[in-house]
Amino acid sequence: MGKVIAIFNQKGGVGKTTTNVNISACLAAKGKKTLVIDIDPQGNTTSGFGIDKTSLEYSMYDLIIGSANAKQCILETNRENLYIIPSSVQLAGAEIELTEMDEREKILKMAIMDIKQEYDYIFVDCPPSLGLLTINALTAVDSVLIPIQCEYYALEGVSQLMNTIELVRNNLNPDLMIQGVVLSMFDGRTNLSIQVVDEVKKYFRGKVYTTVIPRNVRLAEAPSYGLSIVEYDPKSKGAEAYMELTEEFLDLEEDVI
Ligand code: ADP
Numbered sequence: 001m002g003k004v005i006a007i008f009n010q011k012g013g014v015g016k017t018t019t020n021v022n023i024s025a026c027l028a029a030k031g032k033k034t035l036v037i038d039i040d041p042q043g044n045t046t047s048g049f050g051i052d053k054t055s056l057e058y059s060m061y062d063l064i065i066g067s068a069n070a071k072q073c074i075l076e077t078n079r080e081n082l083y084i085i086p087s088s089v090q091l092a093g094a095e096i097e098l099t100e101m102d103e104r105e106k107i108l109k110m111a112i113m114d115i116k117q118e119y120d121y122i123f124v125d126c127p128p129s130l131g132l133l134t135i136n137a138l139t140a141v142d143s144v145l146i147p148i149q150c151e152y153y154a155l156e157g158v159s160q161l162m163n164t165i166e167l168v169r170n171n172l173n174p175d176l177m178i179q180g181v182v183l184s185m186f187d188g189r190t191n192l193s194i195q196v197v198d199e200v201k202k203y204f205r206g207k208v209y210t211t212v213i214p215r216n217v218r219l220a221e222a223p224s225y226g227l228s229i230v231e232y233d234p235k236s237k238g239a240e241a242y243m244e245l246t247e248e249f250l251d252l253e254e255d256v257i
C-alpha cells in the first residue's frame with residue numbers, strides 16, 4: 001500500500017513546493033512509483049514539472065467537485081515512475097464550493113482511496129493556508145513532511161501548525177504522523193541560519209532530517225524551465241542536497257518498517 005505524505009506548513013515561501021518537486025523526482029529516479037498531488041491553486045508544482053496549467057482536461061478541481069475521478073485526473077510527467085494530479089487556478093473556487101458539501105474534509109481521502117495501492121509514494125503539496133483544501137490534505141495522508149525556512153521568524157507559526165495537526169488528529173485523522181522536518185534555504189555563512197537549525201532541532205526533537213537544504217540559486221531557477229533540480233543541474237549543491245535528503249528519507253522509512 002502506498003504511503004501518502006502532505007508537504008505542509010501554512011507559511012508561504014518556506015520551500016514546500018521545491019521540496020515536493022525535488023524529493024518526488026529523486027524518488028521516481030530511484031525507481032519508486034510516485035504520484036504528486038497539487039492541491040495549491042497557485043499550481044507551482046504543476047508548472048514546476050513543465051505542465052501547462054491552462055490546457056488541462058481534468059485537474060484537482062474536478063476531483064474535488066466530483067466531476068472526474070482520480071484515474072481521469074492523473075497525468076504522466078514524461079518521466080519514468082512520476083505522475084501528477086495537476087492544479088489549476090479554478091481550484092481557488094473549490095474552497096468555497098467545498099463548504100457546501102457533505103463530509104467536506106474527507107473528499108480527497110475518498111477520492112484517492114482506490115488508487116493508493118498503485119504507488120509507492122503519494123505527495124500532496126499544500127497551499128499556504130489552513131483552509132479546507134489543506135484540511136482535506138491532512139485528512140487524506142498518513143504523515144506530514146514539514147519544511148522550515150532558516151530565517152529569523154522560523155519558529156513563528158510553528159505552534160499554530162502543531163495545533164492544526166493536533167486538531168486534525170482529534171477529529172479527522174487519529175493516525176496522522178510527523179514524517180520529518182526539513183530545514184530549507186540554509187546559509188552556512190550566517191550565525192542566524194545556524195541558530196535556527198539548533199532551535200528547530202530542540203523543538204522537534206528527533207524529527208529533523210540531518211540533511212539541510214542550502215540556499216542555492218539553481219533551485220530557484222529550475223522551475224522556470226519546468227525541470228526538477230536533478231534534471232536541470234545535477235551537479236549543483238541543491239541537487240546534491242535533495243538527493244541526500246531522499247536517501248535519508250528512505251533510510252528512515254526502512255527503520256519504521
Ligand atoms: P512554498 O511552496 O512553501 O511557498 P517554494 O518552494 O515555492 O515555497 O519556495 C519559495 C521561493 O523560494 C521559490 O521562488 C523557490 O524557487 C525559492 N526557493 C526554495 N528553496 C530554495 C533554496 N533552497 N534556495 C534558493 N531558493 C529557493
Ligand code: MG
Nearest residue numbers: 016017040044
Ligand atoms: Mg508552494
